[in-house]
Amino acid sequence: MSETRPSRPDARTLRIADRLVEVGGEPGLFARALGPLAALIAPAARGEPGGALALHVVRAARSTPGPPPGSAREDAVVFEPAADGVRVRAAGVGCATWSASGPISLEIEPDAPDGDAFAERVTIPALAERLRGEGIRLIHAAVASGPFGAHLVPARGGGGKTTLALSLRRAGWRLLADDRGWLVGSPGRAQVDPWPEAPRVGDRSLFLLPRGVAAGPRDERTGKAPVPALTPPRLDAPVGIAGVLLPRLVDGPGGLVEPARGARTLAAVAAQAVVATSPASARASLVFVAALLAHVPAFDVEVGDDPDRLAHGLSRALGGA
């Protein structure tokens, strides 16, 4: 990959797969605009970005009333047509606007909540939708790499991604991502660019932490605590996808691993990769996921309290795949 430097000294460059995203605007707002995207910042080096997707962040002129805290609409994100393309809006937080081939303009409202709220509810949805049009698809999945290659672990929040990934880590696998990654390539040669974030563990996964590694403060809303010491390193390039593991949390030891096929498997994976915001990109993503699963094996994995049994079952299943 050629190395690049932002075209302006007050900019930042993200790398997502082989796509560069240059972040400009008000430097004081970069941290809030990017949030967890900061993990994807590319090191500064020589050359010009040329062709980087521009992300421009400014402060909005005024605030809009947000939904009451704790209400069902609190996390609502609205996609809507805009005069110059598409807009994603989160009331009380801000908005992003972009066209099919142009930059993404971000506006953070003066009273927007601190922390990652703007990034999670505006920047990331906007960036993900924009990149879907270029065949770079955000998927909610852990990514773990072991003797049989890198595997996606797609699941909803609380569905067992982290527990499965940390169980595999105990067996010598590498944790590449805890919650998200970017799918690229053709279905027959699909790759994932893992998004390196600290795993977030609930009570169920605490026993999987290595000795001497502690979890941070628990998030009251999710009940999960980050484990910064286990944050994966950023990979230089996407890795090939060797298979898909679908976790199923069970009481007891778990460890049963069985091939997963058919509509149920397709729906389980598609639910973590397909977002019904743009009909065209949603259709394309659904077709991509189906084609991906036609090329790589998928397995249902019982995740219990015996990681050794799980690793043994997986090794047996993957070795025979």
Add this chain to the structure above:
Amino acid sequence: MSASERLALAADASVARLDGEAVVLHLRTGRFFTVNACGSTILAALESASGATRAELVERVCTTFAVDAARATPDVDAFLDQLERGGLLAAPRPGSAS
């Protein structure tokens, strides 16, 4: 729905297949629907440019799965009902009944 009405999938429906089964995504609501092999066969007919009548769907299921109409008809009707309730059937076009 009348017996001669030509049925088709709604424009909001997007279909993908794996191992003979299918998933239907409702593009507006974002809901996924899983469909078995029989349903996938019915969907294929509904996806065609001309759609299909209820009778044609029953005949297709009978032929594909080697069952008689008495067995196929309730399954076809139940599936069409589910599609309709899920907003996945197109509204009938004026004059579509042949």
